[in-house]
Amino acid sequence: MPARKSATFFAGTLAAAGLSLSVMLTAAPAMADAGFKNWVAQFRSTAAQSGISGTTFDRAFRNVRDIDPEVLEKARYQPEFTAPVWDYFDNRVHEQSVATGRAMARKWKPWLDRIEARYGVDRHILLAIWSMESNYGEILKNDKVMRNVVRSLATLAYADQRRAKFARTQLIAALKILQRGDIDESHLTGSWAGAMGHTQFIPTSYQAYAVDIDGNGRRDIWNSIPDALATAANLLHKNGWQTGKTWGYEVTLPQGRKFPGGSMSLGKWEQIGVTRARGKPFSHPSDKAELKALDGRSGPAFLMTRNFFVIKRYNNADKYALAVGLLADEIAGYGGLVQDWNRPFTKLSFEEKQELQQRLSAYGYYDGKLDGKIGEGSRAAIRAFQAKAGLTQDGHPSMEVLSTLRNR
Missing domain, CATH: 1.10.8.350 (Bacterial muramidase)
Known part of the structure; x- marks a missing residue:
């Protein structure tokens, strides 16, 4: 049973009296x-x-x-979630979510030590789930x-x-x-x-x-x-979390080769030319892994091991589980992606996205929170400004839009 209902629901008719x-x-x-x-x-x-x-x-x-x-x-x-893949990750794995996760790791260290010892689940995974689910409790x-x-x-x-x-x-x-x-x-x-x-x-x-x-x-x-946090750890533990092992690896794919579907050992993946993006060897070459490239072959690619699929027991979506894994790695200090997502614009930092919202608000285009998260309200405001400024109305939080706002 997942922690929360993650699949998209569709509208139904009313159960009472047949009313719409x-x-x-x-x-x-x-x-x-x-x-x-x-x-x-x-x-x-x-x-x-x-x-x-x-x-x-x-x-x-x-x-x-x-x-x-x-x-x-x-x-x-x-x-159904239809936004580009980069949009999903940009709103969840960013400088603020990483910095807050590290601060929470320090603040709750004694409890995280205890939880990690009891359930064997990496503390950084738990912190990433906490961020994804409630923004470290702020939503509550x-x-x-x-x-x-x-x-x-x-x-x-x-x-x-x-x-x-x-x-x-x-x-x-x-x-x-x-x-x-x-x-x-x-x-x-x-x-x-x-x-x-x-x-x-x-x-x-x-x-x-x-x-x-x-x-x-x-x-x-x-x-x-x-x-x-212990409740989240207990769910992962009872669903087969493998202590001391990662959720997966960012990898580099050899050019011009097609890859088989399904799972095989990391060692076999390496034999056919799939290597870790940072050049290190796989820690457990006998572990089985499945290849996933959520943004196509030109975007980042990953070999997902057992723990990735355990995270999906929390929320059965590849994007969710990958975001948890990537955020956890950054909180732990392992660094971000080597190959970035395919964006049709120059990415803004989290603080620059907050500045973008603030400037849009000052000109009357935006009335939402200055939270650095680009939702439909922010995109609508960007499109409205782009229309006024004679820019392509794509709604992207781009450096081009921010630069134009700065120069007004």
Whole structure:
């Protein structure tokens, strides 16, 4: 079971009364509330059959009076990720995420020593996951992102046919978490789909892997960073993490050669001309590895070993697992890529991207956060400025755009 639901969801029809989402969102509140209240009353019996006491259920739903329309909007409009590969990595593996990871490695060293000794999972991998999942906990402070898990899951279970089964299962698990006393209902918060805490576990995965390493009697991934990191380590450990080994290697491919699919030993890869990008020998030549080139043959290439596929048990996406591995290596001081991603522009540093956002904001093109992360809001602002300045409207955070802004 993955830590959080990573695959893209598609919009479904409403489970209740055959209503469309648009009808539900524009219906009179009383009508929507009545249907939802009836569903909650019926679900109380379902929860009881799963061992949830009436007291726990009533406490969980005490402040849940209606559905959360924003959850339905996010569920309905979740697109498949189609941005260029460099965009994904630029927003996750950058100077700030590396620097913060190193600072957290120093701050939490005693706990990381303990977690690493118990589970055998490299601390830098855990720090990278923490960064990827919640920006080292910063997302948990954002009330616009964090939501009442019970309300979110009840909304999906009631009003989203495609996710209803998943949401009911997760809702029961969330109620069991409350009943056990690991967290109270006012602090049971998560993403719109119910992913919780510093390391973003859905309730069933929390039940399977949550750890109370700080010994206070609660498996608290919301407030205890040691518990959150140990929980992530426990997931990787139980899914076969190989202690003392890497996730993979950046490699150089010989020109003009086609490569077989599937897995073979690092030694055999080396025999057919695939070598480490920095020229060092493979540490464990008998280990099996699979070749992946997410940006085509002209971009960086990698031989992925067992631990890469263990990371995918956290989130079943090649981009995610590779970003974790690359960020972990940079936090550990091993350096970045030898062959960079194929960008059609000159890359900005993280601080330069923040400057780009600030300058776009000063000219009235951008009203988002100056966080150095180039999302759709930043790209729309860049395109608007490019149109005004007579530049190609590609939305890329390029040095050309920043230079033009600086010269205005």
